[in-house]
Amino acid sequence: MRYNAAMIKPIKTYSLEELQQLMKELDQPVFRAKQLYEWLYLHNASSYDEMTNLPRTLREQLSIDYPLFISNVVDSQTSQDGTAKYVISYHDRARVETVAIPSSDGRLTVCCSTQAGCAMGCAFCATGKEGFTRNLSAGEIVEQVLIVQTRMGKRVSNVVAMGQGEPFLNYEQTLSALRILNDARLLNIGARHITLSTCGILSGIDRLGTEPEQFTLAVSLHAAIQRTRDKIMPGVANYELGKLKTALLKYIERTNRRITLEYAMMNSVNDNENDLKALIEFCEGLLCHVNLIPLNEIEESEFSPSKIQTMDQWYLSLNKSGIETTIRHSRGSDIAGACGQLKNAVKHL
Structure with missing residues (x-):
């Protein structure tokens, strides 16, 4: 195909x-936009030729000036716990990983990426070590969910934008994607079943608080002492705790919605008594839930997960302080599909 x-x-x-x-600019009736939208995100069309209720001349024009690029799954792995990981390649060879997490209660959660790579450079994260390639379009984000639905043979019920990238550095396309996922005419995933995770980009938190949808906000905190957080999360060093x-x-005052604080626990890095006290102090006054996550190890890393005894102590202390807390054991770690492990590695071609 030749493109202009x-x-x-x-x-x-x-x-x-x-x-x-766009339809107005192309002298087409506005309802064509809805038809096109449904072909893209309800029927998951792979070419304009499939869109038989659109005029042939319109399809030809769109194919030249507004190409419909289709991604390819170049690798897939399945964990012993049922989690599946897909390496997806886009038209320009940019790659991301997306993870499908089935639950025993019938839910199917997709952990999707919003950027190819990540510029935040978190010291404990494999994605951060790979660097940043580019932002994803709304369609490329949604396509990850559609791929999982097709591959897993069942409807996706939950989505977490916690894969590669910092969603708030790709705000417009990410929110557009979440709205497509939430649209009752399309994927119809409830807003409260869609979670957006950020390292703590203040402008993004502020904007999300003004949006009409009730998307859930998660914050990757990982340290409540400034110097520790600056060391392990240099990309947000300018954002003071x-x-x-x-x-x-x-955000909580505007939305009356509870936030989730993600805390990856690292042995002798962010898990001592002072770290615990700082986290309890940070949570004071916040409507929040804390997820304690044993660090998922990556190759050539200086970091290791906290001891089980330390995790248990933190869990008890936080709950005793009135802070609702869960120890979350990540799924798919045996296929490098857990939090912090996504690096576009291709094992099976």
């Missing part, structure tokens, strides 16, 4: 409102 380089804009970068405007807490308090 001056005009090219992949069709999956458009929101429904932008598609409606005091300002982060202020932003979270404002």
Whole structure:
């Protein structure tokens, strides 16, 4: 296919409102946008030729100036716990990993990526060590969910934007993707079953608090002592913990929604008594739930998970302090599909 380089804009970068405007510019009735949207995200069309209720001339024009790029699964692995990991390659060879997590109660959760790679550089994260490639379009984010539905043969019930990338550094496309997932006419995943995870980008937290949808917010905290957090999460060193807490308090006041604080526990790094006291102090006044996560180890890393006894002590102390806390054991660690392990490694071609 020959593309007009001056005009090219992949069709999956458009929101429904932008598609409606595009149809006007192409002298088409506005309802064509809804038809096109449904082909992309309800029927998961792989080419314009499948969109038989669109005029042939429109399909031909769209295929030249607004290409429909389709991603490919270049590797897949299944964990002994049933978790599946897919390495997905896009048209420009950018790659991401997405993880499908089935539950015994019938739920199917997708951990999707919002960027190819990540610029945050967290010292304990395999993705951060790989560096940043580019932002994903809304369609590329949604496509990860569609791939899981097709591969797993069942409807996705929950989505967590906790894969590769910092969602708030790709805010517009990420929110557009979440709205497609939430749309009752399309994937119809409840807003409260969709979680957005951030390292603590203050502007993104502020913006999310003004959005009408009730998406869930999770914050990768990992340390409540500033110097420790700066060391292990250099990408957010400019965002002081005091300002982060202020932003979270404002978010909670606006939305009346509980936030989740993610805390990957690392032996002799962020798990001593002072760290615990700092976390309890940080949580004071916040409507929050704390997830304690034993660090998932990666190759050539100086970090190791906290001891079981330490995890248990923290769990008891936090709950005793009135802070609802869970120890979350990540799924898929045997296939490097758990939190912090995603690095686009291809094992099986």
